[in-house]
Amino acid sequence: xxxxxxxxxxxRGRPGYDLESLLAVAVEVFNExxxxxxxxxxxxxxxxxxxxxxxxxxxxxxxxLALALDRALAGLAEAVSATRAQDGPAIDRLExxxxxxxxxxxxRLPYVTxxxxxxxxxxxxxxxxxxxxxxxxxxxxxxxxxxxxxxIRPDVDPAITxxxxxxxxxxxxxxxxxxRRAVGQLTESVCAVxxxxxxxx
Amino acid sequence: xxxxxxxxxxxRGRPGYDLESLLAVAVEVFNExxxxxxxxxxxxxxxxxxxxxxxxxxxxxxxxLALALDRALAGLAEAVSATRAQDGPAIDRLExxxxxxxxxxxxRLPYVTxxxxxxxxxxxxxxxxxxxxxxxxxxxxxxxxxxxxxxIRPDVDPAITxxxxxxxxxxxxxxxxxxRRAVGQLTESVCAVxxxxxxxx
Numbered sequence: 001x002x003x004x005x006x007x008x009x010x011x012r013g014r015p016g017y018d019l020e021s022l023l024a025v026a027v028e029v030f031n032e033x034x035x036x037x038x039x040x041x042x043x044x045x046x047x048x049x050x051x052x053x054x055x056x057x058x059x060x061x062x063x064x065l066a067l068a069l070d071r072a073l074a075g076l077a078e079a080v081s082a083t084r085a086q087d088g089p090a091i092d093r094l095e096x097x098x099x100x101x102x103x104x105x106x107x108r109l110p111y112v113t114x115x116x117x118x119x120x121x122x123x124x125x126x127x128x129x130x131x132x133x134x135x136x137x138x139x140x141x142x143x144x145x146x147x148x149x150x151x152i153r154p155d156v157d158p159a160i161t162x163x164x165x166x167x168x169x170x171x172x173x174x175x176x177x178x179x180r181r182a183v184g185q186l187t188e189s190v191c192a193v194x195x196x197x198x199x200x201x
Numbered sequence: 202x203x204x205x206x207x208x209x210x211x212x213r214g215r216p217g218y219d220l221e222s223l224l225a226v227a228v229e230v231f232n233e234x235x236x237x238x239x240x241x242x243x244x245x246x247x248x249x250x251x252x253x254x255x256x257x258x259x260x261x262x263x264x265x266l267a268l269a270l271d272r273a274l275a276g277l278a279e280a281v282s283a284t285r286a287q288d289g290p291a292i293d294r295l296e297x298x299x300x301x302x303x304x305x306x307x308x309r310l311p312y313v314t315x316x317x318x319x320x321x322x323x324x325x326x327x328x329x330x331x332x333x334x335x336x337x338x339x340x341x342x343x344x345x346x347x348x349x350x351x352x353i354r355p356d357v358d359p360a361i362t363x364x365x366x367x368x369x370x371x372x373x374x375x376x377x378x379x380x381r382r383a384v385g386q387l388t389e390s391v392c393a394v395x396x397x398x399x400x401x402x
Contacts, residue, residue, distance in 0.1 A: 156393055168369040171368020174368065192354065193395075
């Protein structure tokens with residue numbers, strides 16, 4: 001796949017990147033070849049610029065990874081904050097969180113894809129996994145609260161329910177195409193399948 | 202993590218492997234480092250045997266991948282055959298397939314994990330993806346049939362429902378530990394969360 005060089009610089013012979021567009025290409029390469037399997041040489045080739053031009057923006061591959069993972073994690077953190085700001089029954093707040101998370105996932109698809117593939121091989125990855133775990137705990141607490149309120153089936157362990165719910169949400173990265181028109185419908189589908197199984201009727 | 206050298210050969214200085222135990226270690230390394238990021242050198246180091254000893258069993262890395270992916274795909278194919286042999290409403294056959302698939306996933310965890318990470322970079326991987334797609338079509342057809350029979354909610358597209366359902370099932374590879382005692386309970390949880398959302402009540 002060709003690098004998404006900004007139209008304004010196409011054909012000038014030497015494309016220019018700001019940090020954001022450089023990051024977008026780097027994440028694309030990380031997702032294709034795996035972070036461990038990507039060298040600065042690979043990035044330089046795909047970007048069509050010298051390694052020194054990359055070092056003008058970042059200290060190295062690890063910083064690109066940290067910035068990319070933060071794009072995803074900051075989105076999820078905003079979803080958590082927005083959910084904390086909500087009132088009402090826990091099950092409604094949980095549904096709010098699911099909707100927000102699906103939006104973040106679609107909106108920042110390559111970044112969330114990268115995040116979900118992180119295995120903890122480096123310090124940056126372990127820090128990202130710690131932030132993911134804190135998100136997971138927030139979800140599990142909401143499920144537990146909804147269970148206490150009697151709106152979620154009590155026969156499944158809250159931690160497992162939370163994992164299955166976000167297992168379904170996260171699986172979207174495997175097949176969705178970021179076609180913005182379909183986002184609303186997809187969110188409805190996820191909530192329909194997930195919550196009619198969670199709500200006590 | 203140390204290679205799971207068979208107890209019988211521990212301490213003999215040069216561990217011996219049959220194809221099955223060699224494959225188990227190779228899959229472990231593929232899952233840790235990614236298939237593309239793993240060299241025959243890496244495998245030889247982890248196994249503690251010379252590359253020539255690996256070539257005694259297989260023609261190369263690609264054959265190890267093919268054998269490993271087949272472990273997972275053959276399991277899923279058996280689940281499909283067992284489901285085809287069932288009578289009764291489509292929703293019950295779908296639930297049967299989910300239960301069988303969860304069992305395969307837990308029973309062959311490292312192999313299924315590897316399969317789910319395949320991106321189609323080689324001929325072997327593309328063949329595996331084609332077999333996965335045929336599994337997905339079988340699931341979507343069952344969902345469609347159950348919808349026609351009136352037992353599954355008609356407001357979600359069958360292909361999307363199938364993907365969300367198996368998105369949830371497949372997400373298990375991210376967190377379960379192959380503790381066989383918990384398999385039954387886990388399968389119940391998956392079916393409870395998934396099917397109470399699918400069944401029309």
